[in-house]
Amino acid sequence: MAEHTNDPAPGALPQEPPEGGRSPGVYGLLDVDGPSMAPTLSHGDRLLCRYGAVLRPGAIVVARHPLRQELLLVKRAAERRGDGWWLLSDNSLVEGDSRDFGVVPDELVLGRVLCRLRPRPAWLAPARWWSPLLRRAPYAVARRLGALPPPG
Numbered sequence: 001m002a003e004h005t006n007d008p009a010p011g012a013l014p015q016e017p018p019e020g021g022r023s024p025g026v027y028g029l030l031d032v033d034g035p036s037m038a039p040t041l042s043h044g045d046r047l048l049c050r051y052g053a054v055l056r057p058g059a060i061v062v063a064r065h066p067l068r069q070e071l072l073l074v075k076r077a078a079e080r081r082g083d084g085w086w087l088l089s090d091n092s093l094v095e096g097d098s099r100d101f102g103v104v105p106d107e108l109v110l111g112r113v114l115c116r117l118r119p120r121p122a123w124l125a126p127a128r129w130w131s132p133l134l135r136r137a138p139y140a141v142a143r144r145l146g147a148l149p150p151p152g
Contacts, residue, residue: 026051029117030062030074036089036096037074046118047074051111053125055085060113060124063087066101073097074113085109 032045040060041047049062057079065071075087075097084103089096098104114125 026111028111030072030113032074034094036091036094037076038091040076040090040124041074041116044119045116047124048114048117049111050114050125053112053114055109055112061085061087062110062113063104064108064110066104066108069108072110077109 028049028051030047030049032041032043032047034043037060051062055061055077057077059077061075061077063073063075063085065073073087073096076090078086078088078098080086081103084105086098087104087109088098112125114123116122116124
């Protein structure tokens with residue numbers, strides 16, 4: 001799960017997702033709330049998200065909870081299913097993903113997490129052409145750069 005940040009800094013990125021859902025090219029900051037994405041993300045991590053970004057399987061995404069749309073989720077897009085995405089937690093012991101609520105419709109998947117800004121900066125969304133190269137790298141390097149999901 002994610003929560004909105006409340007830091008009112010001049011010139012800061014928007015804290016709320018764009019009205020009406022996906023808006024290409026809009027960026028925002030989110031703080032991770034809870035253990036569902038461990039070990040990739042931890043409680044309190046600050047993330048940079050690009051709303052309206054093109055998604056692909058394996059990406060970490062921000063979505064509205066299908067049953068409680070005021071709640072934002074940070075999950076991994078496991079696969080495309082019909083008109084939506086099957087979203088999973090990296091931590092399989094935690095509930096609150098598509099195993100509980102099913103496919104998340106496209107209009108509720110708002111954007112893609114690009115990177116963790118703090119406490120340990122890490123790029124989480126490599127370009128598509130990087131993925132085959134990173135898959136040849138040691139597993140820990142490829143996962144840290146967002147090319148591979150953690151073992152599950």
